[in-house]
Amino acid sequence: MKKYKCDICGYVYDPAVGDPDSGIAAGTAFEDIPNDWVCPLCGVEKSDFSPVDE
Amino acid sequence: MAKKITDRVTWVGKIDWELKSFHGDELSTDRGSSYNSYLIRDEKVALIDTVWLPYDREFVARLKEEINLNQIDYIIMNHNEVDHSGALVELMREIPGTPIYCTAKGEAIIRGHYHQDWNFVRVKTGDTLPLGETTLTFIEAPMLHWPDTMFTYMSGDNILFSNDGFGQHYATESLYNDRVCMAEVMQEALKYYVNILNPFSPMVMRKVKEVVAMNLPLNLICPSHGVIWRETPTQIIEKYLQWADAYQEDQVTIVYDTMWQSTRKMAQAIGEGIQKASPSTTVKLMNAAVDDKNDILTEMFRAKIVLMGSPTINNGYSYAIAGLLEMARGLKFKKKRAAAFGSYGWSGEATKMITEHLQQAGFEIVNEGIRQSWVPDTDMLQACRQWGAELV
Numbered sequence A: 001m002k003k004y005k006c007d008i009c010g011y012v013y014d015p016a017v018g019d020p021d022s023g024i025a026a027g028t029a030f031e032d033i034p035n036d037w038v039c040p041l042c043g044v045e046k047s048d049f050s051p052v053d054e
Numbered sequence B: 001m002a003k004k005i006t007d008r009v010t011w012v013g014k015i016d017w018e019l020k021s022f023h024g025d026e027l028s029t030d031r032g033s034s035y036n037s038y039l040i041r042d043e044k045v046a047l048i049d050t051v052w053l054p055y056d057r058e059f060v061a062r063l064k065e066e067i068n069l070n071q072i073d074y075i076i077m078n079h080n081e082v083d084h085s086g087a088l089v090e091l092m093r094e095i096p097g098t099p100i101y102c103t104a105k106g107e108a109i110i111r112g113h114y115h116q117d118w119n120f121v122r123v124k125t126g127d128t129l130p131l132g133e134t135t136l137t138f139i140e141a142p143m144l145h146w147p148d149t150m151f152t153y154m155s156g157d158n159i160l161f162s163n164d165g166f167g168q169h170y171a172t173e174s175l176y177n178d179r180v181c182m183a184e185v186m187q188e189a190l191k192y193y194v195n196i197l198n199p200f201s202p203m204v205m206r207k208v209k210e211v212v213a214m215n216l217p218l219n220l221i222c223p224s225h226g227v228i229w230r231e232t233p234t235q236i237i238e239k240y241l242q243w244a245d246a247y248q249e250d251q252v253t254i255v256y257d258t259m260w261q262s263t264r265k266m267a268q269a270i271g272e273g274i275q276k277a278s279p280s281t282t283v284k285l286m287n288a289a290v291d292d293k294n295d296i297l298t299e300m301f302r303a304k305i306v307l308m309g310s311p312t313i314n315n316g317y318s319y320a321i322a323g324l325l326e327m328a329r330g331l332k333f334k335k336k337r338a339a340a341f342g343s344y345g346w347s348g349e350a351t352k353m354i355t356e357h358l359q360q361a362g363f364e365i366v367n368e369g370i371r372q373s374w375v376p377d378t379d380m381l382q383a384c385r386q387w388g389a390e391l392v
Helices: B053-066 B088-094 B104-114 B182-213 B234-243 B262-277 B293-302 B319-331 B350-360 B378-389
Strands: A004-006 A049-051 B009-011 B014-016 B033-035 B038-041 B045-048 B074-076 B100-102 B120-122 B128-130 B135-140 B150-154 B159-163 B220-223 B251-256 B282-287 B305-309 B337-344 B370-373
Touching: B014 B053, B053 B088, B088 B104, B100 B104, B104 B120, B135 B182, B182 B234, B182 B293, B182 B319, B251 B262, B251 B293, B251 B319, B262 B282, B262 B305, B262 B337, B262 B370, B262 B378, B282 B293, B293 B319, B305 B319, B305 B350, B319 B350, B337 B350, B350 B370, B370 B378
Parallel strands: B045 B074, B074 B100, B100 B120, B159 B220, B251 B282, B251 B305, B305 B337, B337 B370
Antiparallel strands: A004 A049, B009 B038, B014 B033, B038 B045, B128 B135, B135 B150, B150 B159
């Protein structure tokens, strides 16, 4: 599963870790995160994230 | 001195005529600034934002002249950078139980700054706070320009309290846009946008469109710095929609540094070439080490093409150019073309290095640049003119 990076603040969403503080369990693919989820660091929307090329 | 805005709203902020730099020394504030705080007296009383820390006692003392602090029912914190939250400690010493309305990020930022366990009420977009005849509605605006930022809309008086959005670092005792020199205000509004908000242009565009789509009656836009937009408040909204959309004018901005005038001569010749090839294009030359860095960035923002020149020194480029390259990277300019130039003595790395940094900063590189050794002669200056002419 791909990591995604916030275009604004640089936060990286790692599917292996998820975002438990926002109710996103470890192992959740970025695509499966609900659309009302926002960046846990800066609060911008899911659409402000870009896939990280590894 | 408090200033009445409507029957219910009073400005209770601080005009800071002396402020000449902001964010440490990251942003010049040649025309000073203000920290706007607003007191709303309806059946309930609400205070929106405070002022910068050095003025905390003055702020509270003056607020006491205006109202018994115990009558304040709510404190609304739209954004909690220290220039707006700085007087909270002094104020909360007087009225410690008063609820502070802010976003979840706002609470975290206030706690992170002041380490106090105040009575926080977290709000989200669409939450309302009835004051009596009027109602406050909160609109989260993350990264305009911090994660905690929100706008507060006051129905009845039809006021958008937009915090840093639509602000300007501009000191005036006259309070309103229609009472001051508009050329000055628009220059400061643009400089503010470029240097503070431009990295967040995608959010600006989305949030401004969202607010416009809400179709709120709008009599006043009350930002946290500078003048209140009273005459045609939508004019600054329209400007923001333009600025957030990869703004550019028919302008070429030539930024250079120079040690012994050779790179300056190149800059001038390049400018001549551009002007001759395209007389309608505005050409601006700015010396990176002499002109104000934020004014330079503002002129880079207005440009369609940015040319950056430095002599080669110690196998690199000048310190002033380095600073501007880093600032330009952070401001995330969009859809701008760029190229580098410079004079050199023996090694001549600067032009290539500047080109690489411009590319990393998101500029579209037009060509590999032009560099000339020692002092340009007539032919070399002609080559600079030709190089400039071919850019436009």
